[in-house]
Amino acid sequence: MNNQRILSKITGFSILIMAILAVFTFGYASPKLFDYNQPDIAQNLTENLNLYKFMLLGILVIILLDFLLSYTLYLYFKNLNNKLALLSFYFRVSYTLLFCLSAYFLLKNIAETNNVI
Numbered sequence: 043m044n045n046q047r048i049l050s051k052i053t054g055f056s057i058l059i060m061a062i063l064a065v066f067t068f069g070y071a072s073p074k075l076f077d078y079n080q081p082d083i084a085q086n087l088t089e090n091l092n093l094y095k096f097m098l099l100g101i102l103v104i105i106l107l108d109f110l111l112s113y114t115l116y117l118y119f120k121n122l123n124n125k126l127a128l129l130s131f132y133f134r135v136s137y138t139l140l141f142c143l144s145a146y147f148l149l150k151n152i153a154e155t156n157n158v159i
Contacts, residue, residue: 049118056111060104067100087151094152101145108138 071093080086087094112134119127 046118049114053111053114053118056107056114060107060111063100063104063107067097067104071097071100084154091152098145098149098152101141101148105138105142105145108141109135112138 075086075090075094075097076083077086112131115134116127116131119130
């Protein structure tokens with residue numbers, strides 16, 4: 043099989059899995075956990091701790107797939123325009139690193155909720 047075809051299949055499946063996980067993570071779990079109409083969000087997190095952990099797992103898989111996606115897109119487009127492919131790779135990786143930083147702060151909430159219990 044052609045190398046470009048393999049890269050495009052990996053990229054496509056990564057985007058598809060990321061989209062499915064994003065629907066669960068940001069469409070279902072996040073609004074259920076972070077209901078801003080409730081006065082005490084920490085209590086909501088302690089009551090739904092397993093859902094919160096599954097949300098964090100979904101975010102972790104999205105982050106890993108985002109790194110994979112960045113690399114496969116770079117490999118796919120480097121023969122067309124190497125500089126532009128490398129620039130888009132750097133932008134995607136920097137975005138993913140910022141997403142890692144936000145996920146770190148969400149992970150710190152577990153330690154804080156364990157102290158509240």
